[in-house]
Amino acid sequence: MLVDNLEKINQEIRLACQKASRSDNDVTMIAVTKSVGKEIAKELAELGIENMAENRVDKLLEKKVALESFSSIKWHLIGNLQRRKVKSIINEIDYFHALDSLKLAEEIQKRAEKQISCFVEVNVTGEESKHGFKSEEVLDFIHQLADFDRIKVVGLMTMAPLNASEQVLHEVFSKLKKLQSAVNNQHLSYAPCTELSMGMSNDFPIAIEEGATFVRIGTAIFRGA
Numbered sequence: 629m630l631v632d633n634l635e636k637i638n639q640e641i642r643l644a645c646q647k648a649s650r651s652d653n654d655v656t657m658i659a660v661t662k663s664v665g666k667e668i669a670k671e672l673a674e675l676g677i678e679n680m681a682e683n684r685v686d687k688l689l690e691k692k693v694a695l696e697s698f699s700s701i702k703w704h705l706i707g708n709l710q711r712r713k714v715k716s717i718i719n720e721i722d723y724f725h726a727l728d729s730l731k732l733a734e735e736i737q738k739r740a741e742k743q744i745s746c747f748v749e750v751n752v753t754g755e756e757s758k759h760g761f762k763s764e765e766v767l768d769f770i771h772q773l774a775d776f777d778r779i780k781v782v783g784l785m786t787m788a789p790l791n792a793s794e795q796v797l798h799e800v801f802s803k804l805k806k807l808q809s810a811v812n813n814q815h816l817s818y819a820p821c822t823e824l825s826m827g828m829s830n831d832f833p834i835a836i837e838e839g840a841t842f843v844r845i846g847t848a849i850f851r852g853a
């Protein structure tokens with residue numbers, strides 16, 4: 629089942645890339661394992677999945693220990709991170725996708741032992757319930773990170789609104805792409821901002837058409853498994 633689901637997802641990724649005249653090498657699928665246990669995560673690793681994500685600190689640490697023997701796995705923390713938990717996780721991950729405040733950046737700067745690849749989270753539609761900076765705040769925030777030598781802004785991340793129409797999804801993802809280009813065009817050494825973390829099970833083909841370089845996929849991998 630997992631194999632079939634993964635094959636189907638890969639095919640959809642290839643199709644979306646073709647449609648957008650992009651190379652499928654430019655899109656990395658991250659498997660979001662928050663809804664499954666470590667046994668299934670292990671199966672994924674055995675099938676060659678090398679990018680794994682969790683949205684909770686304790687669960688990521690638990691999976692990482694269970695999958696210790698797969699040394700090439702890259703670990704992504706994709707969920708909101710509380711400042712008091714930074715210390716326990718920041719040196720265990722390869723990417724952090726939810727940098728959403730200066731206070732959190734300060735804590736990461738204090739606790740990280742090496743430079744951490746971070747995505748700045750953007751709340752493109754300005755929904756009240758969501759984490760992340762408003763689009764118009766992003767450049768200012770990134771400029772404030774100039775002296776934070778432990779933080780590298782590799783890209784921007786967003787979560788599209790639930791149940792949005794295809795048109796709205798295209799708009800949200802293309803806005804994030806424009807913002808990413810704007811940051812990238814500043815040529816800041818600490819913020820290359822070449823990546824776009826956007827697209828989940830229900831909307832990843834649209835995100836890829838609009839420029840996603842990392843898609844975060846959970847449900848679609850485990851359907852029926």
Ligand SMILES: *Cc1c(COP(=O)(O)O)cnc(C)c1O
Pocket residue numbers: 660662683706707787828829830844845846847848
């Ligand atoms: C759960 C989660 C995903 C994956 O969502 P699916 O709809 O299951 O693919 C992606 N990103 C974040 C931040 C998540 O919390």
